[in-house]
Amino acid sequence: MIHTLDQIFVLAKLWLLGYFPVGAQPLASAILSVIPILIAFPLLFAITTWLERKGLGRMQNRYGPNRTGPFGLLQPIADAIKSLTKEDIVPLTADHLVHFLAPLVLVAAAFLAYAVLPIGRNMVLVNMNAGVLFFFAIGSTVELSVFMAGWSSRSKYSLLGAMRAVAQMISYEVPMVLATIVIIMQAGSLSTVTIVEKQAGYTGIFPHWFVFTPWGFVGFVLFMIAATAESNRSPFDLPEGESEIIAGYYIEYSGFKFALFFLGEYLGMFATSGLAITLFLGGWSAPFSFLTWIPSYAWFFAKLLALIGAFIWIRGTLPRLRMDQLMNLAWQYILPMALINMLVAGVWHFMPLGPFRWLVCTALLAVPCVLLGHALKRKKKFQVRTYQFVE
């Protein structure tokens, strides 16, 4: 019974597949796997916009949306109708084709990333043996679409936003991949399915998630910081920078194209969160051995919602970074820490089991973290700023 509930989507797919002729089955199988992803994640996007507006409102002691339906729950529908009925404005001097393609490329890339995410037990679109690599390769397409949008709009703000976005995304892609490498080292595989299976065991009631190791924890934190920057969310929302460059690269977009950008951005955020779950938080596996009766996909989405909640919390708390602070954080702090983390993962692998291994690895991470933080802090000289022309 529990097994059936866990595999209900897989079984339903197999059952539906039986109605197709044998020749059409590979194509039908692909389509049947894609459709739930195309439904579930945009739906999650709709829920997240509501959650985000409510959550941010409450953090600022406001109500948030409460006019559309009970607790404003119909707000996403109202937003969708609004963006569908809005006029689609394309600047006269814009590169029309590229301007049109940019949001599509973004959404397509964001959806492609879900191909390798194991949403539940046996629930992965493609079990690629280079899944993580595929994920990052597709993730880079987002930069392309962002730059397409910024360049084709022929607007200064758009271009500034796109430049910032590309600079930021490339800078943070490096520590992001480096933070992932520790997992690949430990799991010995690039396949997301294998990585999750490696974490699915339990010691007593506690799971073997990679986040519960010193290098895994540091890797997770670094990965999440990089993921926040990668999805252009506050505090790394310089490319959008509402107060400086209005909306960055999508300032010249309106109506449904703007909504597509929004969708693509959130889908990207879910995808990177999903990867973080897969790599560090045990994918679809339950957090305690006695909770394994709850279906695997429920755990995946529960973890995803928790991470989304964390993203919203961070957004409601931190102010936007300056460009130099952003770059310094990436190159002077996160990148060295990711490299040290890789070394620690190697040390962990070759040391004998036991508390001594824990002590050494924690020390190897904590000491550089503190030293690096202090060194970077000391380098800053605060002084009274003098102005030449303003008194």
Added chain:
Amino acid sequence: MLGKGILKGLAETARNFFGSYVSKERLTTVQYPEERLPQVEAARSFPFLVYDGPDWHAGMRCVACQICEKECPPKCIFIEKSKDKKPDAVGKPQAYPAVFNIDISVCMSCQICVEVCPFNAIKMDVEYDLPTDDRFGGLLLDKQQLSKSNEYYNAIHPTEAATVDAAFAEERAKVEAKAKAAADAKAAAPVAPATQAQPIGGESR
């Protein structure tokens, strides 16, 4: 410690998040159509005409002197004087406005009409919730729509209305005293002036 500020900030936002569900005082938003803030006494929106007593037309204070029409900077007031007369607020026979229109889409709420009115007939309203689906006819208020009772005026601007009422009471007392004096005089000098007065009245007619 590194990242202490971030943790502090996260704690603060979490406190706001949960606090806003627990204590209503945190949520300062006024849910407008359902909730309204009490208005201050000096609030003003658009002018209205004050009337005394129960009947809006009989008790209308306005005597159609048209000073407000002439003074109105955006020229949003339109008045047509009546041909006949009716007693005004203090009982003297006066003209009244046959037509009194204010276009509140033009009105700029400057209160100059109120300042210049010698009869305390036009005052500023506090009603601001005046949406209409007819932006021409719906925003052009005629004298019936503009007329509001003295009780209403007392309710929205109590202090101001009290001075006005006091001034009116004094005026009315004066008029009454005069009328009484005239009646007394009439009673004291019975036949001769009365017979003399009659032809004068006839001439004026």
